[in-house]
Amino acid sequence: MLSPRQPALTLTPVTSTLGVALVGYGHWGPNLARSLEGVDGAELRAISVRSDAAAAAVAEERPGIFVTTDLDAMLERPEVDVVGVVTPAPTHPALAARALRADKHVLVEKPLATDLRQAEELVALAAQRGRTLMVGYVYLYHPAVRRLEELLRAGKLGELVCVTSERANPTATPKDGGVLWNLAPHDLSIVVHLFGDDVRRVEARRAGDEELVFLTLELGSGTLVQVAVSWVTHAKPRRMIFTGSEGIAVFDENAVAPLAVFGRRGDAPPTPLDVELPAGIEPLRAQWEELVAAVRERRPPLTGAGHALAVQRLLDAAERSLRPGR
Numbered sequence: 001m002l003s004p005r006q007p008a009l010t011l012t013p014v015t016s017t018l019g020v021a022l023v024g025y026g027h028w029g030p031n032l033a034r035s036l037e038g039v040d041g042a043e044l045r046a047i048s049v050r051s052d053a054a055a056a057a058v059a060e061e062r063p064g065i066f067v068t069t070d071l072d073a074m075l076e077r078p079e080v081d082v083v084g085v086v087t088p089a090p091t092h093p094a095l096a097a098r099a100l101r102a103d104k105h106v107l108v109e110k111p112l113a114t115d116l117r118q119a120e121e122l123v124a125l126a127a128q129r130g131r132t133l134m135v136g137y138v139y140l141y142h143p144a145v146r147r148l149e150e151l152l153r154a155g156k157l158g159e160l161v162c163v164t165s166e167r168a169n170p171t172a173t174p175k176d177g178g179v180l181w182n183l184a185p186h187d188l189s190i191v192v193h194l195f196g197d198d199v200r201r202v203e204a205r206r207a208g209d210e211e212l213v214f215l216t217l218e219l220g221s222g223t224l225v226q227v228a229v230s231w232v233t234h235a236k237p238r239r240m241i242f243t244g245s246e247g248i249a250v251f252d253e254n255a256v257a258p259l260a261v262f263g264r265r266g267d268a269p270p271t272p273l274d275v276e277l278p279a280g281i282e283p284l285r286a287q288w289e290e291l292v293a294a295v296r297e298r299r300p301p302l303t304g305a306g307h308a309l310a311v312q313r314l315l316d317a318a319e320r321s322l323r324p325g326r
Helices: 029-036 052-061 071-075 089-101 116-129 143-153 178-195 283-297 305-322
Strands: 018-023 042-048 066-068 082-085 105-109 133-136 160-168 199-206 212-219 224-230 238-244 247-252 259-263 271-273
Touching: 018 029, 018 071, 029 042, 029 283, 042 071, 042 283, 052 066, 066 071, 071 089, 082 089, 089 105, 089 116, 105 283, 116 133, 116 305, 133 283, 133 305, 143 178, 143 247, 143 259, 160 178, 178 212, 178 224, 178 305, 199 305, 212 305
Parallel strands: 018 042, 018 082, 042 066, 082 105, 105 133, 160 224
Antiparallel strands: 160 238, 199 212, 212 224, 238 247, 247 259, 259 271
């Protein structure tokens, strides 16, 4: 039930405020910048973008922040301790490697890479440089997932039978690495966190030439996990259903109550149960706080290298399953 073992870090103690820089400031960068505001022990100090026009716009939006189109110039700044890579997935490995070689701690938006070998090389580089490498699997910081973990650990759902998930986004584009690499990492991250990386079988099927993939995993316990991810949709569902012998839990990010739990008894219809979510802050802010704590305490973060590699291996197996003539 625990996340996979992660490599030990040999970091120097940190006592001052961590200076954060963002590489990329498109769709997700502003969210990371906003959620960083007020985080104890870290502050935004620099942003790197690709064009002069973008730099001018960001500088106007964020006065007092160093904004540049020269990534090397930003990485050379001594007041930058942490680099957040917020760019399309295929660019993650090269940008994260440049930041690690500049002796910066790195937060990479999911996935770590779109190639297992590149992910392994990044993990090795982070260990060699003694830097924290963290991936933005933000759902693990959601109060509903924390409560779900507690319910599963306490056996409240009984013996887990299956997990089904549906995740879609009608506005995504191929620049993010395809639907498998863009959407499935979220669900696989939750599965790895809750059940570990003991997976017997991984199979994936694509619906013709469409960006619609059906993914099936068989866990070591025999539990089946089915994930459907799609860009061919009219809506934006974000739902995972955990079915056990004694109960059903539904994590629906779009619902007013993101976690609903139902009891099962014989052939009777499932009955709603009262569930109180643990007190928590915005998941993105909680993610930043985990990074600060991990650096200060010289420990791997919750969504650190070990977790990222476990998710990456599942994605790699799914990608190979999709290839013709496998």
